[in-house]
Amino acid sequence: HxxxxxxxxxxxxxxxxxxxxxxxxxxxxxxxxxxxxxxxxxxxxxxxxxxxxxxxxxxxxxxxxxxxxRSSHSLIFSVSVAALLSALYYSRDSLHTFIADPSSLLDKIRAFVPLPLSAQ
Structure with a gap:
């Protein structure tokens, strides 16, 4: 503006x-x-x-x-760190699979990612 x-x-x-x-x-x-x-x-x-x-x-x-x-940590920062730690904790079993083959993650989320329109 x-x-x-x-x-x-x-x-x-x-x-x-x-x-x-x-x-x-x-x-x-x-x-x-x-x-x-x-x-x-x-x-x-x-x-x-x-x-x-x-x-x-x-x-x-x-x-x-x-x-x-100023306050030491903002609420958003604290919640973000907690979410990241939770995600790491709950996905620790599949973490070694992801590190070995990162493209497997793309296959899992392909249904949720919009595909580009094909040229006609």
């Missing part, structure tokens, strides 16, 4: 216009730990409070500790 924008690109452009975009090269030279967190960490509004109008003294500490404030 034309009404949607990429959040990070939009925020960077807006921050540049307002004068609060973090100077990455300066950060890299003066505070490498913070620059690594800004570059490789999640894009959060804290990074736009490091310099310029609306500067906040706690922004650096907030960026460095933002991973401490």
């Amino acid at each position: 034309t009404i949607q924008v990429d959040y990070i690109l939009y925020m960077d452009e807006l921050a540049k216009q307002v004068g609060v975009r973090p100077p990455i090269l300066k950060l890299l030279l003066t505070d490498p730990r913070l620059s690594v967190n800004v570059i490789f960490g999640p894009c959060t509004p804290y990074q736009f409070r490091l310099h310029g109008p609306g500067q906040w003294e706690g922004a650096r500490q907030a960026i460095l500790t933002q991973w401490d404030r």
Whole structure:
């Protein structure tokens, strides 16, 4: 849709216009730990409070500790791991068959896979 924008690109452009975009090269030279967190960490509004109008003294500490404030595992991740372990447990008898002949799996699921239309 034309009404949607990429959040990070939009925020960077807006921050540049307002004068609060973090100077990455300066950060890299003066505070490498913070620059690594800004570059490789999640894009959060804290990074736009490091310099310029609306500067906040706690922004650096907030960026460095933002991973401490998130939950360790999401519910989706936990359920996915449980499903994978269950599938491995219940299919352990046929696992050696699958490893020996992977095409046997295709034969078993062929009825459920839509076939391409033939050219007429």
